[in-house]
Amino acid sequence: MTEGQEHEWHIELDYMRAQLRYALDNLDSLSKRNDVKGKIENVYFTLDELCEQTKGESK
Known part of the structure; x- marks a missing residue:
């Protein structure tokens, strides 16, 4: 996960x-x-989207 993606996750999680x-x-x-x-x-729905986006990253 890049630093930009991590920052986006923090924003989404705070929201x-x-x-x-x-x-x-x-x-x-x-x-x-x-x-x-x-x-x-x-x-x-936000959690669902984030899970879908990261499915391929864990492989």
Whole structure:
């Protein structure tokens, strides 16, 4: 992994962490449930993309 890729991963991971924190903090709030679902879906899809991108790198 290059230094640039590593920096991108840190940015993505920080963003996902913030989204998960928001989702966890608002999990019980029915008025924010669509926001919570959206944040969790964003994290899932970002992780899915990162996993797909790195599949070939581990070989």
